[in-house]
Amino acid sequence: MKILVVEDDLALSDVIAFTLRRNGFETITSHDGQAALRTWEAEQPDMVLLDLNLPKLDGMSVCRQIRAQATTPIIMLSVRNSDEAIVQGLEIGADDYIVKPFSPSQLVARIRAVLRRTGAGATPESVGSDRLALDRSRSEVNAPGFPPVRLAPLELRLLETLIVNAGAVVPADRLIAAIWGVDGGDRTMLKQLVYRLRSRLDTELPGVATIETVPGIGYALLTDSDA
Amino acid sequence: MKILVVEDDLALSDVIAFTLRRNGFETITSHDGQAALRTWEAEQPDMVLLDLNLPKLDGMSVCRQIRAQATTPIIMLSVRNSDEAIVQGLEIGADDYIVKPFSPSQLVARIRAVLRRTGAGATPESVGSDRLALDRSRSEVNAPGFPPVRLAPLELRLLETLIVNAGAVVPADRLIAAIWGVDGGDRTMLKQLVYRLRSRLDTELPGVATIETVPGIGYALLTDSDA
DNA sequence: AGCGATTGTTACCAACTTGTTACCACTGCG
């Protein structure tokens, strides 16, 4: 699920891209209106997040041009909160209009609401990469070349936390909190769960990913690209 | 293009209905959550404008029930402007969420954007595909090469919810809400109903569709094109 | 009234999940 983020504020662009990746989307970024159109044409994203104040070609014009050629879902992002701006954007062809500042959770929820309708695949319950991806709605993990592997609820939580932080060491306390809540687990339980998930991965998805131990600290997920 | 306006504030309900009629829409109104569900069922509107603070059954529950059974576009209207409320509404299945107060022009623009995106038409009496289709008016399910199969009311609700979401896993809670309403059923009842519907399908429409179990989550309908 | 269909409730069983306990090897420290 590929989303083109068009935003001239580089810091905001990075934050949005990071948020989207953490929620299972793949992102491409552009920082001016003309580059946006070229990128949209070349990459054929599943959605465009479109700032309105852009160098070289403003967001309304970009929307107009995309909409004239395709049905790609478009969400506008702007500090302009007047009715005139909102109505104009929606009439030109935007699917939604979000006034800045906005929260990451609302952005993601609105993206999902629009994608739910435009059917470019189901809501991305999927987290991960091409090599290893989790499907929450099915409690499954998928890797190319292997049949889907169904995980138990706790196994799924552990793997998801590791996948979201793939390549980095996740401290044990954080894993415990993510899996059992604030006061619900301990290191013995985590150790056993890690052993179980490792066994599952080794047996059913050999060579795809490994869980590395960092003594006294925690665990990290390594996929082949990290090993 | 018929729009159901669910709003307990009678003055606002009238203003909205007037605005919509002036913009070419036909309107029906309801003033509490239970009446809304009955009206939605009886009138099959093209869209629902849904206030959240309603007597008898709150707007979130109404949305949940409609969404569990159908793809009718839903726009939520509410004074609640917190991220939590907006995200919750969108996740439950709303297509847009408009914070009160809003202007008529923005309301109409957002309605049009949602209708554009959903390509809305009336919910048909028949739901499904060439391979498997439900006829609500006759409580029948039809598949090529087999005589029509008459289903019991609860079986019909279950199969309809599964057909509308064919290929995807429908969480048990959603199925329960769709069949028995918000507080009316439990997992044991669902389990038994699933068993009964499965037996019917296997006996009377062999090979046409199967109901897949995703442990701990719910069920999905697979037709031959999904298997 | 009788019968068939529907639905809720209860019962039984197999498979799975999870917490707890046990044992062992390794490492670091006193």
Place this chain on the structure above:
DNA sequence: CGCAGTGGTAACAAGTTGGTAACAATCGCT
């Protein structure tokens, strides 16, 4: 060297989930 702590591995027991079946109550129709 001995001990404590950590991490890996394995087994056991309790609880949960889902499939299957039967019974009883209710409703609608003849």
